[in-house]
Amino acid sequence: MRISELSAKSGVAIPTIKYYLREGMLHQGEQTAATRAEYDETHLRRLRMIRALLEVGRLSVASIKKVIAAVEDESLPTHRVLGTAHYALSPAVDPEQTEEWRSARALVDDLVTELGWDITEEAPTRDELAQTIVRMRQLGLSIDLAPYVEAARRLVSEVEMDVIPFDGPRDAAVEAMVLGTVLYGRALDTLRRMAHESESARRLAP
């Protein structure tokens, strides 16, 4: 297809497509004349992945380039590629040099071991969870995470994994993973706040 059709099908404007081509985020099309190139499904798929990372995941162009480098590195197993996208979605957390922090981080590491979860040592989610635990302790909230672990495990294994096309091209898998993680996460957060409103109304009804 020509660049105009690629633009129409992907919903990405032509100048933006040209920018991605210049930046190496999108591979060149097949040159069929001096000013004309042909694009195919692989270009469409890459553009869909970039859009998902940009618009739904709200990643910076620099972070998207890292995900693309992982997608294109054939020596990486697919779940490491998905991991790279996941890590890019995680907020940056600076570990604190305090006893509180070390204790919270140890609790997270023990939890991961206990659950038998296959998560790298470098996963930023470990520090992210440690930070939340530090705040909970400082504020006197219970840190019984068991019901949250159970809910997360069930939603991910029974629903969210099924929408990821593990067998297909990696950019399609990354796209599906980012969309699923972010959008189902938003829906869940909103539904929790709705349940809160309803439940407090019920408990406090005259």
Added chain:
Amino acid sequence: MRISELSAKSGVAIPTIKYYLREGMLHQGEQTAATRAEYDETHLRRLRMIRALLEVGRLSVASIKKVIAAVEDESLPTHRVLGTAHYALSPAVDPEQTEEWRSARALVDDLVTELGWDITEEAPTRDELAQTIVRMRQLGLSIDLAPYVEAARRLVSEVEMDVIPFDGPRDAAVEAMVLGTVLYGRALDTLRRMAHESESARRLAP
């Protein structure tokens, strides 16, 4: 207690306490001399609520003033006060004038009715969920929300409601509600991403 003790106990700096007093966010202490006032537990509680809204909820001072007005309005039932805090935590969403939007919003309203949830017509969570549904449909994701509704309902009614002191002073209830909603929400989101990493590693293991 003197303002210095109030500051030490609340972790809020004296100039900040004076700012809250000037802005009417904190009620005046009892004047015991020309330059000296006595503060009590009600001041401490209010400062804790303001800190929770500001630091954990990341609300603006303008939004916090609205929550304080609700806390102080004795004609409002407590669950409406909690609702005001909840609504302040919700991102602002602009309804779109499209058929897609109306259909998503109708789906949300039907869901609330079906579940028998006690949620006001004006709850911003209705539009927030509608927006997520519009995005999901545009991106071709399934919108079977049942497992999310079930998870939200269970976590809220079995865990999160129990930490809110409904019988006590309203600012303590608002504080607990905000801390619980935001921090357990963060923990859940991180745990979902951890489960994602582990589950994809497991499914894709060689």
